[in-house]
Amino acid sequence: MQIQKNVSLKPYNTFGVDVSCNQLICVDREDEIPYLFQEKVFDTRFFILGGGSNVLFTQNYDGNIVHMRTKGIDIVKETENEVFIKVAAGELWDDFVDFCIRHAYYGIENLIGIPSLVGSSPVQNIGAYGVELKDVMHSVEGIYVGNNKPFVLNNADCEFAYRSSVFKKALKNKCLVTQVLFRLSKIKQFTLTYKALRDELPYDDADLNLQKVAQAVLKVRNSKLPDVRKIGSAGSFFKNPVIPKSRFVTLIDKYPSLIHFDTDNGEVKLAAGQLVEIAGWKGKRLNDAGVYPLQALVIVNYGNAGGKELLDLSMEIQKDVFERFEIQLEPEVNIMF
Ligand SMILES: Cc1cc2nc3c(=O)[nH]c(=O)nc-3n(C[C@H](O)[C@H](O)[C@H](O)COP(=O)(O)OP(=O)(O)OC[C@H]3O[C@@H](n4cnc5c(N)ncnc54)[C@H](O)[C@@H]3O)c2cc1C
Structure with missing residues (x-):
């Protein structure tokens, strides 16, 4: 765990806005979470920050920022056709996508390139090119920040909608997501309903694979979206x-x-x-x-x-x-x- 006082959040938001916060608490392991309750962090003004790619800070943040850096991508169950993978909140979304592409697990290749952490992905119900997180998420684990009680919410409990979930409504600012469980396919299948993506791929490619689809997605994304490392x-x-x-x-x-x-x-x-x-x-x-x-x-x-x-x-x-x-x-x- 790393705790810094009066620190700039410029490296922690993709807008690159230079604001500060009273305290930045970076959580590296789940067993550090009890400290947050011991120190009553959630009894003060707080904000849980992921990759900061969906946040606009308009002024210095007068409170505690909790930033999850926990790591872990674990296969917890496998059948002939499916795989269940539990991923820690602090994993970079793209590292997880990369893991799935390397292991030939189908379902999230269209979501490559989203600068999210895994813990925020259900909050926003991230989506791109005809696929949304809700299509591949089994359940979310975390802690209610109000009472330090663990929770597991299944897909239906999350009330997913377009760029929305229960975490932005009834449970807004009430949950710390710690793990997300995904259910992916081992059977070759792609979602190519989005025209710009379809047009990037040959129509009669019998050897279409995850790498080719992911490359096409990145090409379409890069033609429209700025590289946050530059802009x-x-x-x-x-x-x-x-x-x-x-x-x-x-x-x-x-x-x-x-x-x-x-x-x-x-x-x-x-x-x-x-x-x-x-x-x-x-x-x-x-x-x-x-x-x-x-x-x-x-x-x-x-x-x-x-x-x-x-x-x-x-x-x-x-x-x-x-x-x-x-x-x-x-x-x-x-x-x-
Ligand atoms: C160039 C660019 C392209 C993008 N493309 C897409 C796209 O194609 N599709 C798309 O859906 N989005 C896209 N986004 C938006 C953004 O990446 C997503 O909304 C992403 O999910 C935000 O993730 P984050 O980790 O940066 O979260 P943050 O911006 O840090 O936080 C987002 C919300 O999640 C909450 N949160 C974060 N972590 C946790 C946690 N562990 N527990 C509880 N709450 C938490 C925060 O409190 C906040 O409310 C794009 C953004 C950029 C900059």
Whole structure:
């Protein structure tokens, strides 16, 4: 365990915002968790930080940051067709994806390249190119921070939805995720429903394999998303809005090129990035805060933008989109005050 006081969080958030926190507690082993309760860390203001890739700190954080660095990828059960793998919260998501590709376990190859830790993956229900965490997750283990009691929640308990779960609703800030159990397939199968991904792969490739699919995913991702080692961002800043069909019918009349998908409950999901682009924000830059030229959904920090500057930019965008479409864009990113 490492405890640092008044430390900069710049290396701990992919926006690269330079804010500090009162105390940063990095947990390296699960048997260190009791210390957090002994020191009453969760009785003060606290935030559990993963890879910091879905967080915008708008000012110094006046509290404790708990950062999980626990490691471990263990196969706990295997059948002829399936494998169950338990992964520690502090593992890098991509290290786990890499493990699965090397061992020919199918199911998460489309999720390669997401700069997450494993512990945050169920919180956000991460998703990309037709696959979501909910499709491969068996259960989550952790500790209720309010009473230091362990919990195991199965897939259905997690109430997964688009970029959401029970950990962002009823259990928001109430759980420390310690382990995630995945259920993956040993049978060769791919999800290639996403057109841009399909187009990257030959249609008649009898030798299609996990490596080829993962490479194609990375190629598509890199064509649209900034490399956070070079340009700060938190990926998609806004969620794709879902609107009633009646409202959509009027909109499509005015904007016939709107990308749209029917949802299961009769509503229509729009592409937030396209709305931002039509509103004229793609590629715009205000000092070091900007909108990524290759994907309007991504707000970027070109160097020294502060969290407040990035937040102000996002609010300007929300205002313009609302004025034009009467649609309130909702941030996907956790905004920290
Ligand atoms: C370039 C880029 C591309 C991206 N692409 C995608 C994408 O394709 N698909 C996608 O879904 N997302 C994407 N994201 C967003 C982001 O990577 C995901 O939301 C990711 O799950 C966040 O993980 P993190 O470890 O960085 O979590 P953080 O940002 O640190 O935290 C996210 C939330 O999880 C909570 N949390 C973290 N760890 C724990 C824990 N152990 N216990 C309890 N709560 C915890 C935090 O409190 C916070 O509420 C992208 C981001 C970037 C920067």
